[in-house]
Amino acid sequence: MYGCIFVFYLQYHLVYLSRRSIMKKIKTKLTKRSLYSVIITSLAIIISITSISISYCYNRKDNDALTTDSINDNSDNPKVYNHLQNELGKHVHVGVSALGRNYTDDALVVAQKLNASDCANNGHKVVYLTFDDGVSTTSTRKVLDILRNYDVHATFFVTGVSLIEGGDRAASLLKQAFNDGHAIGNHSYSHNYKYLFPNRVLNLDNFVADYKENDKLLSKILGPSFVTRVIRCPGGRMSWQGIEALDNYTKENHIAAVDWNALNGDAEGNTKNAQELYNFAVATSQGKELVVLLMHDDYGKQATVDALPKIIEYFKSNGYDFRTLS
Ligand SMILES: [Zn+2]
Structure with a gap:
């Protein structure tokens, strides 16, 4: 803008100087021919400068538009999923395999709804x-077998320590989950509350280092083209202090930190049998069109496995779609 004003200011001076020069020459009684020559030269210079200035202003406008688009391209933009895939290349899997893309939704949108305690979904019932x-x-x-039998898909929030403990067999199950079309999320490497949240306050440096370590392990097993942008905090995002720093980090890095709004209670209170887990899942899902159901598939969760078929049947018979988070 200032460039344009400067260029037009220059043109004004040129016209002024040309006029002065013409008048001077008339006064000195120069020939008509030399007068025309001065006028034509001045006009040529003015036309050239005008073209250059218009071209400059036009290009400047284009650059301004580009900058504005980049600033607006934040994690609130639902197009970010495609944007991320384009950025990383079409061979990169963002949390799901090519098959899994058929069953997955935008985890950022779901996370925002959960954080706002918004369980409505425009009349469309969906369970994650x-x-x-x-x-x-x-x-x-066993969970993978049940999901396959019912032809439904889920999201697995995997820890690094579980993969290390389970060795090759755990790695092979992770690959099976991914290839079956389930989504894979990062649930930290260590799952260590004291390291991640000392005195119940988030330590962002420890948190980021721990999650990156787990990302590396996931890529080592699922291939270098695998990345996930979906995380879940051990104990849940809602449980800790100082979480604003994590919210800023996830927003800057297009990461979705997804909690839950229903649970089967397999990690809370007294040990429950399959019927009690089913009852808990149904009770905590009541009145919600959008349900993110927390369960666990670590060691000692046979009751969760036993309750799963009935839980799936409940959501199926109540008209819910089964979707994943990526
Ligand atoms: Zn956990």
């Missing part, structure tokens, strides 16, 4: 089955 703390070589294998 989620399993934390795996992969285990016992529960996860």
